[in-house]
Amino acid sequence: MKKVVTFVLAGFLVGSTQFSVQASTISYADQIVSMQPGVTAEELAEQVEELVLSTGMSEEEIYEAMYKEIENQNEMAALEAKQLSEEYEDYSASEDAEIQGGGGSALYIVGPSSRGDFYYTPSATAYVNHGHVGLYYSSNVIVESIYPSGVRSISANVRKVDKGAVVKSISTTLNNKNNATSWAYSQIGQPYSLNFANNRNTGHNGAKNCSKLIWSAFKLNGNLDLDVDKGFGVYPRDVRDAPQTQLKRKI
CATH class of the missing domain: 3.90.1720.10 (endopeptidase domain like (from Nostoc punctiforme))
Structure with missing residues (x-):
């Protein structure tokens, strides 16, 4: 009986891990797409499939690495803004500068x-x-x-x-x-x-x-x-x- 319970529990843990990895992959992919409007989930998935073949990495690893790069950009931006605000009392970052063709509130x-x-x-x-x-x-x-x-x-x-x-x-x-x-x-x-x-x-x-x-x-x-x-x-x-x-x- 103990062996059966152990087997079932092990299977549950493996299944849970696989589900967790799959959910994480979907989450990373969705978040990447949401931060890159104009790039569809299908286009991103095709690119990731090609990267799996060229890098030997798994889809999960690639999506996570891409997401972490984007997050790193936001972290660097926060640090950059903090440093500039300390250096310039009137510092205020312009919004949508690249989207609007450069400038935004830039002076x-x-x-x-x-x-x-x-x-x-x-x-x-x-x-x-x-x-x-x-x-x-x-x-x-x-x-x-x-x-x-x-x-x-x-x-x-x-x-x-x-x-x-x-x-x-x-x-x-x-x-x-x-x-x-x-x-x-x-x-x-x-x-x-x-x-x-x-x-x-x-x-x-x-x-x-x-x-x-x-x-x-x-x-x-x-x-x-x-x-x-x-x-x-x-x-x-x-x-x-x-x-x-x-x-x-x-x-």
Whole structure:
């Protein structure tokens, strides 16, 4: 009798564990989709299936890793806001800066810089607080991807950013910078993608968000990996904090 009870209990525990894992997977997937409107659960599931084959990880591990990357962005945003509020008494992060095409309540002109440099601004979107980046095609022209219009160019003399924004340079050859910025400029007109969670593994051409544009530009032209943590998603702060970058000025 004891053996039967033990067997039943063991089966119950295994079943409970499997149910818990399945529920956790569904929860992570749902939350990722909710934070990336425009990316369907079916599209995400297809990408995860491909990653299972290419990485050897389980679906559960991939969904959890993606979710934790997104959560890390929100944690970094909170820390960033705290640091800036301590540094600037009147600091207030703009909302929906990337969604609205940059600016939001931002008041500061980013200004010119050298070709191949980029700027980062601590903007927030309605879904994930991941900031925004744009690449200098020339000293006065920035190429960037914004929602909903996609990849565009804009004058550095009118582009507004938040207080606490930075301009950074990238350690690579002038030839790589010229090729990378020319490639990015050639992407003008490409649509925007809300998929940050797995943009490291999507194609270089076609729809892309702001960090994917810069990451692809230098990955294709110089084989530079401007992604500080090498996770499934390349977020603007991943580009900002990449070890190949150096601060030029703070705004």
